[in-house]
Amino acid sequence: MSTTPTSTGPTRTSPTGTSPVRALTDGWVVAKRNVIKIKRVPEILVFVLLSPIMFVLLFAYVFGGAIDPGAGLDYKEFLIGGIFAQTVVFGATFTGAGLAEDMQKGIIDRFRSLPMSRSAVLVGRTTSDIIYNVLSLAIMALTGLLVGWRVREGVLDALAAFALLLLFAYAISWVMGYIGLLVPSVEVINNASFLVIMPLTFVSNAFVPTERFNSFLRPFVEWNPVSAVTQACRELFGNTSAAVPVPDAWSMQHPVLYTLLWVVGILIVFVPLSVRQYRIASSR
Amino acid sequence: MSDMIRATGLVKRYKNTTALAGLDLIVPEGTVLGLLGPNGAGKTTAVRILATLLQPDEGTAEVAGVDVLADPMGVRARIGLSGQYAAVDEHLTGFENLEMVGRLYGMSRQTASARARALLERFDLVEAGDRPSKTYSGGMRRRLDLAGALVAEPPVLILDEPTTGLDPRSRQQMWAVIRDLVSDGTTLLLTTQYLEEADLLADDIVVIDHGRAIAQGTADELKSRTGGERIEVVVADVARLDDAVRALAVVAHGEVQADPARRSVTAAVEDDGAYRLMRVLQALSDDGVELLDVGLRRPTLDDVFLTLTGRVAEGDDAAGSTTEEVSA
Numbered sequence: 074m075s076t077t078p079t080s081t082g083p084t085r086t087s088p089t090g091t092s093p094v095r096a097l098t099d100g101w102v103v104a105k106r107n108v109i110k111i112k113r114v115p116e117i118l119v120f121v122l123l124s125p126i127m128f129v130l131l132f133a134y135v136f137g138g139a140i141d142p143g144a145g146l147d148y149k150e151f152l153i154g155g156i157f158a159q160t161v162v163f164g165a166t167f168t169g170a171g172l173a174e175d176m177q178k179g180i181i182d183r184f185r186s187l188p189m190s191r192s193a194v195l196v197g198r199t200t201s202d203i204i205y206n207v208l209s210l211a212i213m214a215l216t217g218l219l220v221g222w223r224v225r226e227g228v229l230d231a232l233a234a235f236a237l238l239l240l241f242a243y244a245i246s247w248v249m250g251y252i253g254l255l256v257p258s259v260e261v262i263n264n265a266s267f268l269v270i271m272p273l274t275f276v277s278n279a280f281v282p283t284e285r286f287n288s289f290l291r292p293f294v295e296w297n298p299v300s301a302v303t304q305a306c307r308e309l310f311g312n313t314s315a316a317v318p319v320p321d322a323w324s325m326q327h328p329v330l331y332t333l334l335w336v337v338g339i340l341i342v343f344v345p346l347s348v349r350q351y352r353i354a355s356s357r
Numbered sequence: 358m359s360d361m362i363r364a365t366g367l368v369k370r371y372k373n374t375t376a377l378a379g380l381d382l383i384v385p386e387g388t389v390l391g392l393l394g395p396n397g398a399g400k401t402t403a404v405r406i407l408a409t410l411l412q413p414d415e416g417t418a419e420v421a422g423v424d425v426l427a428d429p430m431g432v433r434a435r436i437g438l439s440g441q442y443a444a445v446d447e448h449l450t451g452f453e454n455l456e457m458v459g460r461l462y463g464m465s466r467q468t469a470s471a472r473a474r475a476l477l478e479r480f481d482l483v484e485a486g487d488r489p490s491k492t493y494s495g496g497m498r499r500r501l502d503l504a505g506a507l508v509a510e511p512p513v514l515i516l517d518e519p520t521t522g523l524d525p526r527s528r529q530q531m532w533a534v535i536r537d538l539v540s541d542g543t544t545l546l547l548t549t550q551y552l553e554e555a556d557l558l559a560d561d562i563v564v565i566d567h568g569r570a571i572a573q574g575t576a577d578e579l580k581s582r583t584g585g586e587r588i589e590v591v592v593a594d595v596a597r598l599d600d601a602v603r604a605l606a607v608v609a610h611g612e613v614q615a616d617p618a619r620r621s622v623t624a625a626v627e628d629d630g631a632y633r634l635m636r637v638l639q640a641l642s643d644d645g646v647e648l649l650d651v652g653l654r655r656p657t658l659d660d661v662f663l664t665l666t667g668r669v670a671e672g673d674d675a676a677g678s679t680t681e682e683v684s685a
Contacts, residue, residue, distance in 0.1 A: 099460075099461055102460045105457075106449060106453075110446075110449075113489060179443055179444035180446050182442075183444035186410060186438040188430050188461075189433075189463075193461070
């Protein structure tokens, strides 16, 4: 039996729910909750991780024969950077679905009645989803190595490529998280995000070299952030060839910097937007 | 003694409905207020406003001296909420759920962990404490949810229909737990659609309907409004309901209520209940009205509701609960 003291309020060891410190610690507590769910329902993970394998095999063997990026470069080498970029973008729908699901559950009422940071549910979700991305990148890299992809630059460059992919994935997570808060149910999120993701990943240099696009689409391809991530990966992994010239666009000449600008820009816009939507969506 | 909950003129409108139409509530420290009403009366809306989950369109509310609109964080730090849908994470164990809530109240890991263990013990969940809560029964989930509301030992507790959907045994257990809590001096706002529950747990009862209070008082005060004992007869043939109404009208004190769906007719009598019941039975027998059931009983809060609104307090009807969910 515990004793209830008179109105002294809760036992408090850290500052109030509005401080930045609380945003981080509360976000961490929520992230931990999501990770426990991964452990308890490993089936979710299995399917999330099988799809990147499918992507690698499908593109390598179905399109590999049909698309020739240029003399001296194997399509599989050309492809992997694009597949990585596409998969982390697709993976971000997971964040949206997770949030949309959370919003329908009673647990959100508990969270909202607690003196915790208003951003914690979002910070926690986007943080725990990094784990999915790390795992799916690892599995894709292994599959890629099996089908003939090779890292031809240094280990540090390769690690930088993975770090860039994770950063980009984290930023896209916030976009999808925002969409997840807008839609009324989990079923809608997959279709809604497809409308964004399909053009973004297919009208890019991920699967087809830029110069193969007509002049109408080419500017979009060149300035598409997915193209920049892909280009950055190819350069850092050493999967480039003189036969596939880099377009003159600034974005393609400085793909790492251009990607980082997108990451920062997305976070500046979508973090406050999502936090605001979280307040509105749950106080109707 | 100060007021721990004070709400004035709360109004909340939705597109097609007005959930709250100017509700006032006062709960003095250390007392239990029962907010009683059928589904869709506005109980959950009122609770959500007081728990800072919802903003009122009009009106003001203070919880433990803190304004819900000006300082929602301050209110959250002083309340414990347990809703009508158990707010537990089904993939987390009972212990993990409670520890997480403690951490989110700002407790250290050690404090939150110790508090979680203590609450599991108090709510008879020690054995189940390390199992994912989706394996729990409905009653266990509710207890876990209530435990979640108590993690920070809040001075004000808000329970929204804590026993709705529970089987009778789990309901009894829940009542015992709540009574135990209240004896510790916690201020409690309890919503319920069970008149028996309000009678049993609340010091003071506010009856609400269509978003406004229609009566307030202790259970005894409310009962005294409806007169003394009540005679109820159930006819075999619904066509004879009017004959039964006429027979009861002779002895009734006040209005006679007929419920065609249940084929029952009820009337309050001032005194001499048994004698008047005999007279009714005699009259119906002479008239050839066949009866399935007869009874003489003390007034319940159901009768109070009927007297106040002219309607029977709706139970768990599906349509009603849908509206409640929409407005929530």
